[in-house]
Amino acid sequence: MIKYLAVIVSVVGLGMIFLPIVTGFHEAEQLSPLAAQYVEGSINDLETQNVVTSVIVTYRGLDTLGEVTVLFLATVGVGLLLKGTQEDRLLMPFSELLETTSSVLVAMIMVLGIYIFSHGHLTPGGGFQGGVVIASGFLLLLLASSGTKINHLVLNLVESVSGAAYVGIGAAGLVLAVGFLSPEILPLGDFGRLLSAGAIPVIYSLIGLKVGSELTSILVTMGGE
Amino acid sequence: MIPVIVIVLGIVMLGAAFAAIYFKSLLASIISAGVISLLASVLYLILGSPDVAMTEATIGSGLTTVVFLFALYRVRKGNPDD
Secondary structure (H helix, E strand, C coil): CHHHHHHHHHHHHHHHHHHHHHHCCCCCCCCCHHHHHHHHHHHHCCCCCCHHHHHHHHHCHHHHHHHHHHHHHHHHHHHHHCCCCCCCCCCCCCCHHHHHHHHHHHHHHHHHHHHHHHCCCCCCCCHHHHHHHHHHHHHHHHHHCCCCCCCHHHHHHHHHHHHHHHHHHHHHHHHHCCCCCCHHHCCCCCCCCCCCCCCHHHHHHHHHHHHHHHHHHHHHHHHCC | CHHHHHHHHHHHHHHHHHHHHHCCCHHHHHHHHHHHHHHHHHHHHHCCCHHHHHHHHHHHHHHHHHHHHHHHHHHHHHCCCC
């Protein structure tokens, strides 16, 4: 009884805290000054079509570096905890139909993932989304085809090289441009082209490779080999 | 039209959330948690943020579900009684 009372009291209390947010809500007529600055800067200064990407990679670039670091630590943790527990694979015998279809599908999924992260500055999407799509392609390979061997050395190499290159490009911005992770170290190009927006597509592609290899290694470690 | 879709999505998400808590089978709970993420990504798309929608659809409903399933499998293998 006391348990239910405590639950009800805490739910009502939480509701009271959120009530002013709901009652005081009014639709914004215009962008806040900071958001207007981001939108104008993204289009005029950085030649980036997708404003979200310019915020993630440049204006809030340090936060993204932190996010990538968190993901890296999570991968290391999973690898460390599940090390040496690799047993037989968790699956039944493979059907030929499944194997043939998956080998066709995997190629398309990989291309989609690469498209998502390399066009992050033009269309919605970017390194994180593209990386997860690539990891899901590897997951399909792991689940549907027999004899899939994922080379850990290649995964680790791609992961560490792209991570180091990301930080290296960020540091190059200190010397060649206005600050850490500044995209102006490469020519900005024309608005809306694939090769535009300076280093933003390069950084996002590196993030895509890093996220893809990290998540693939998590899936391989957890799913067993 | 859009407010109706948003309200229906919200109700279905709430239903899936309660289902995730009250299902007896852990497998069903994991899948209904994935359904919440999938509907949330549709909601984000309707509200005009395709970037967040893509992240939610790939990470929330795709990867997280698979990681939970793998974890469930490993836990079950450790305790065959459950």
